[in-house]
Amino acid sequence: MSINNVYQPTAENLARAAEAIKSGKLVSFPTDTVYGLGANVYNAQAVANIFKAKERPLFDPLISHIAEIDFLPEYVETDSRVMDLARHFWPGPLTFVLKRKDNNPSIDLACAGLGSLAVRMPNHPVALALIKQSGVPIVAPSANKFKTVSPTTAQHVQDSLGDKVDMILEGGACKIGVETTIIDLTGKQVTILRAGGLAREDLEDFLGEKVLINDTSSSRPTAPGQLLKHYAPKLPLRINVEEKDVKEDEFFIAFGTTKRQANINLSKKGDLCEAAANLFAAFVRSRSQFVCCFKRG
Ligand code: AMP
Ligand code: MG
Secondary structure, three states: OOOOEEOOOOOOHHHHHHHHHHOOOEEEEEEOOOOEEEEOOHHHHHHHHHHHHHHOOOOOOOOOOOOOOOHHHHHHHHHHHHHHHHHHHHOOOEEEEEEEOOOOOHHHHOOOOOOOOEEEEEOHHHHHHHHHHHOOEOOEEEEOOOOOOOOOHHHHHHHHOOOOEEEOOOOOOOOOOOOOOOEOOOOOOOOOOOOOOOHHHHHHHHOOOOOOOOOOHHHOOOOOHHHHHHHHOOOEEEEEOHHHOOOOOOOOEEOOOOOOOEEEEEEOOOOOOHHOOOOHEEEEHHHHHOOOEEOOO
């Protein structure tokens, strides 16, 4: 039995939770849709711990939660349509997929290395207070194991991930109880990538134009096939080569201790979470260089 990690959202506990987020720990908190499992987006190790706790595949990107609309242009590429949508529908169950700014490579893992980033503002006082006090965007997928039912009470989180989180903030039962509607705003045409708590008609009424629904998961930009293509190195990729097989002109991405000098070592101590945190940055570096080689870990 794990210890009970559920805390009332008092000023003291919120301050403690914000410190936990800042220092790279995981905090579960209520939102308008479901309970989230939160981490500091700029801390790749903390983000990797989310994937590990949820047993979520690394190619499935996370949504960043922010507390102030004015922060949006600092974080992602925006235009007047984006800002108008934000002012109208936020805080609420609507997530935007927007183009990333190039200046923040530390969020590679949260974005699964895509050139776009998902962001939203949740409509829940506890979530907003936590994000504000943490001073960073908080990535927060639902606080449950991958492919299991999303949690709508603190007790659900305690039951499934209680031993994986530092704190669970109590916020009552979530009002909406289904995931957010996700819209792609990277192109001219607004497209729903995932149906959720906000209706298509509400978007169409506000925009005064048709909103498409992209319901074929195979064409989603987050699909693993496309992700692999996104990362396709210019030269061949060799996986699980032995150290002795690495050729002089190859880019050697190692894991664990190696005799041979590696171009990048994902985790010298053989820690899978640390390796996950470094994986996308390693791909980006190697992509423009030589062949990538993984040593069998
Ligand atoms: P959730 O599991 O509710 O946190 O939502 C995460 C989902 O948001 C992912 O499974 C994707 O479907 C979607 N998503 C997150 N980031 C992106 C992105 N950059 N591009 C497209 N979809 C995204
Ligand atoms: Mg989910």
